[in-house]
Amino acid sequence: MIRTEGLTKRFRSVSAVSGLDLDVRAHDIYGFLGANGSGKTTTVRMLLGLVLATSGSIEVLGHQMPKAASTVLPRVGALVEGPAFYGHLSGQANLAIFDASGPAGSRRTRSARIHEMLDTVGLSEIGRRPVKAYSLGMRQRLGLAAALVRAPELLILDEPTNGLDPQGIHEIRQLLLELNRLGTTIFLSSHLLAEVEQLCTRVGVIDRGRLVVQDSLANLQAPTGRTMLSTPEVATAMAILNGRVVSSDGPRLIVQGADPAELNALLVGHGVRVDELGPERRSLEQVVLELTAARSDHTERP
Amino acid sequence: MIGVELSKLFRRPRTWLTLVLLDALPTVVAILLATTHLGPRPGQGPAFLSAVLTNGSLFAVAALAIVLPLFLPIAVAVVAGETVAGEAQSGTLRYLLIRPIGRTKLLVAKLISVFSFVMAAVVLVAGTGFVVGRLLLGHQPLSAAVSSVSGSQLTPAQIAFRTLLAVGYVGVSMLGVAAMALFLSTLTDSAQSATLGALAFLIGSSLLLTLDAATSLQPYLPTRYWLSFVDLFRDPMLLRNVERGIGLQAVYVAILLGAAWANFVTKDIKS
Structure with a gap:
């Protein structure tokens, strides 16, 4: 659905994105992770033809961007760096204006589609009020409605839950999962690890303009070959496991060996009680921190 | 797209406020003239203002001269x-472009909406001027002949026709400023900067027109032929400066729109 090769953008001498090779497949919920200023938004803008790449190629829905923007973009819904509207007009009027501005927005079905979308994002009751009276969360919902109004095949969302309360975040997450289940591919750019972890199937991590990893979430969180153990009798356990303990943190021990059952038998055999036992999995946070930290060791010049 | 741009422009309260304010000045002038009967002497003050006390119909043209x-x-x-x-400032520009609207198309739609505003403003000022003039000033019958600037008599039909020409000419005269503001509008993300830049261009031009040392530049200044619409009320019509004025505006419009287009289609939209 999205494929970039050697995508590079320099603003004068500053390199914002360099050599990016993205691969987003159909039906993915792709999490594009990166810290603030890592080049996420510049990348999103290049995918949508707003910012023109210095070099490299972009393919969206099988066509070259930005050359084929007029055929690609009608099939894409997007939220770029926060929603934007005409404040003096109502939410409904705003959606109608954007829908009428471009292709693929049938006038006949417009008001029905808009009502349905406002309903879906939970704005049906306030769709008539001017947008300047909306809260940040309501604007965010309206922005999402605007992206969805023409049932796009690909959704490109930049920080979609920004400004939403926990309830709103949950609703939007359910909505995105439902859309994905119905066949929409979702490209989600975010700096929120938890959001990506809960929603995405594939993850790309960008750090200072370079893609440091791109893999399925399951692979990134694969067992590490070590076992996580929690016991009230730390000292005894450490004595028994003599040398196999990699690290300890209070009652928690990380032990070499990927077989929790073997470890359990060993400890219980020695009369050590075990609270918790299981293969160690790294959280996405650990993966990302390790990858970006490794890079800062290698790339930072004195 | 053009329809959408026009509806955006005319659904904005500010557009109507601007038009009302634009009509307020000539209306105030008409009220003052009607209550005091102190018209400027012929040849002084804004064009036609001395004549309107005898014939209110001319206030349509006088109103144009005032604004x-x-x-x-x-x-x-x-x-x-x-x-x-303005779209960049509010962030809506990026959503319009990814809708998608081609950049050239957006620029053309904006240009047409600006041109529509100019014509609406000019027609409204002339129309208000006519109504206010008929109501408050020089109660001559509509059929009465009017003295031309050259002194001979013009029939009401001639006056009506020439007023329409003047409305068109004043509209065209504004296109240079409009193109300048549109060009600056593609350069900056601040609407105020674009507006002030265009006004600086205008004030610079007006200033150089008063300077003898700038005589060689004057035929090329955008405001040089603005007041030439007065020539339309001579007998016979003196078209030389009007034609030059139209030609000059066309050149400004072509150059500035070319620059606006070249800048906008290759610009990184970071707003």
């Missing part, structure tokens, strides 16, 4: 400066 030097170009610069920079 032409400053009020009208300011209104045009505000609206044209808003076009692209």
Whole structure:
């Protein structure tokens, strides 16, 4: 659905994105992770033809961007760096204006589609009020409605839950999962690890303009070959496991060996009680921190 | 797209406020003239103002002459400066472009909406001038002949026709400012900067027109032929400066729109 090769953008001498090779497949919920200023938004803008790449190629829905923007973009819904509207007009009027501005927005079905979308994002009751009276969360919902109004095949969302309360975040997450289940591919750019972890199937991590990893979430969180153990009798356990303990943190021990059952038998055999036992999995946070930290060791010049 | 741009422009309360303010000045002048009967002496003050006390129909043209030097170009610069920079400022520009609307198409739609505003403003000022003039000033019958600037008599039909020409000419005269504001509007993300830049261009031009040392530049200044619409009320019509004025505006419009287009289609939209 999205494929970039050697995508590079320099603003004068500053390199914002360099050599990016993205691969987003159909039906993915792709999490594009990166810290603030890592080049996420510049990348999103290049995918949508707003910012023109210095070099490299972009393919969206099988066509070259930005050359084929007029055929690609009608099939894409997007939220770029926060929603934007005409404040003096109502939410409904705003959606109608954007829908009428471009292709693929049938006038006949417009008001029905808009009502349905406002309903879906939970704005049906306030769709008539001017947008300047909306809260940040309501604007965010309206922005999402605007992206969805023409049932796009690909959704490109930049920080979609920004400004939403926990309830709103949950609703939007359910909505995105439902859309994905119905066949929409979702490209989600975010700096929120938890959001990506809960929603995405594939993850790309960008750090200072370079893609440091791109893999399925399951692979990134694969067992590490070590076992996580929690016991009230730390000292005894450490004595028994003599040398196999990699690290300890209070009652928690990380032990070499990927077989929790073997470890359990060993400890219980020695009369050590075990609270918790299981293969160690790294959280996405650990993966990302390790990858970006490794890079800062290698790339930072004195 | 063009329909959408027009509806955006005319659904904005500010557009109507601008038009009302634009009509307020000539109306105030008409009220003052009607209550005091102190018209400027012929040859002084804004064009036609001395004649309107005898024939109110001429106040349509007089109203144009009143707003032409400053009020009208300011209104045009505000609206044209808003076009692209205003959308950039509010963030809606990126959503329009990914809708998608081709950049050239967006620029053309903006240009047409600005031109529509200019024409609406000019027609409204002339119309208000006519109504206010008929109501408050010189109660001559509509059929009465009017003295031309050259002194001979013009029939009401001739006056009506020439007033229409003047409306068109004043509209065209504003296009240079509009194109300048539109160009600046593609350069900056601040609507105010674009408007003020276009006004600086205008004031610079007006200033150089008063300077003898700038004589060689004067035929090329955008405001040089603005007041030439007065020539339309000579007998016979003196078209030389009007033609030059139209030609000059066309050149400014072509150059500035070319620059606006070249800048906008290759610009990184970071707003």
